[in-house]
Amino acid sequence: MPIITSLKNRVSDRHNNKEETCWIDVDLSKPEDSDWLTSDSGLSDDLVAFLLRENFVNHRNLHDGSVLIALKVSGDKPTINPIGLVDLKIFIDANRIITIRYHPVMAIDKTYAYLDNLQSESLTGENAESKKSAHKADQQGAKVMDVFCQIVTNLIVHIEKVTFAISDQIAVLEDQYFDRGQTFDARLLLKLRGEICKTRRILAVLHNTLSIRIIDPTLLFDGEDKGALVRVSRHVDLHLENLDDLLTRIDMLQSLDDSKLSEAMSQSSFNLTIVATVFLPLTFVSGLLGMNVGGIPDTHNPWGFWGITAAMLCLAVGLWVYLYRHLQSIRLKR
Incomplete structure (x- = not known):
């Protein structure tokens, strides 16, 4: 009971x-x-x-x-x-x-x-x-x-x-x-x-x-x-x-x-960005000078190499400008 x-x-x-x-x-x-x-x-x-x-x-x-x-x-x-x-x-x-x-x-x-x-x-x-x-x-x-x-x-x-x-x-x-x-x-x-x-x-x-x-x-x-x-x-x-x-x-x-933790990750990303920035010109130079130019028009012309290099640079700059403006227009619409 x-x-x-x-x-x-x-x-x-x-x-x-x-x-x-x-x-x-x-x-x-x-x-x-x-x-x-x-x-x-x-x-x-x-x-x-x-x-x-x-x-x-x-x-x-x-x-x-x-x-x-x-x-x-x-x-x-x-x-x-x-x-x-x-x-x-x-x-x-x-x-x-x-x-x-x-x-x-x-x-x-x-x-x-x-x-x-x-x-x-x-x-x-x-x-x-x-x-x-x-x-x-x-x-x-x-x-x-x-x-x-x-x-x-x-x-x-x-x-x-x-x-x-x-x-x-x-x-x-x-x-x-x-x-x-x-x-x-x-x-x-x-x-x-x-x-x-x-x-x-x-x-x-x-x-x-x-x-x-x-x-x-x-x-x-x-x-x-x-x-x-x-x-x-x-x-x-x-x-x-x-x-x-x-x-x-x-x-x-x-x-x-x-x-x-976010600050530590940001610092790590910043250090990685610095390293990448330092090696970016070196990577560009090594890639440019290491190209196989066989078969490229005007290879034997003294100005041929510089002409092709200038064309590549203009293409890269043009793409960067286009993408930058496109992203800016998207931000303005938002």
Whole structure:
């Protein structure tokens, strides 16, 4: 069976809730949790099939104010990754929040710790045994949106660590380039860009979902719920801006590297042009004096060689003038 944690009603004075408000944490690596999702969850067959299939980065709005968020970092199979995130789906409806995962997720574990702290505050003076059963007790201070916001906040905490690590790596590359004039490995920049894009798409999903939830009229928010969503949404927006800034810094380094490479190629072309220019007269002279003039008219005439040479020069100059004017006319038309 999945872990079921009782929660407080969203809006107790405006919503006559006959169903238990709770958080259901489903670990699909356990067969009994998968069986519960299939047979006892009460969800539609289409939704269950969606929750069980391979994860991907997306967010999907459902009817009656419910929402489904699917997060995936990378890889073909659900695996633990360096930023503390794994494949994770979050389903929210009027009375429940359901998290579906394959492995331990740091954000989920920290949310349990958050609920334990609320429980310990409300159970002051009770024995330790009652505190151990906090997940099955009534969480007087936690509602569905509180759990959701706490999960998102914990996800952002891990993403923030990754952002700082990437920023430090980019700063090292910038110092090497600007202060010491050292070149950097372009493959490292490509790797950092890939990590930023993977992290950014998670934040983009959360941003879109939060933006829709805040303005959704079908959700009976109280002021506290809406304020929590707005605060979390601002944190997501801030980290999106930070990631965009990191992408801008990477683009600048790549642009500088490309400019340096282009400058080096231009210098090489310039040196090659100088060499070709130096050897061009020598090539002309050697080709001219090395011609086989046998059979050419007026070969025995003292002025015959010079006449033929002058004719060749006039032909070359005429062709150059024609081509130059032709190219100029094409440029003027453009």
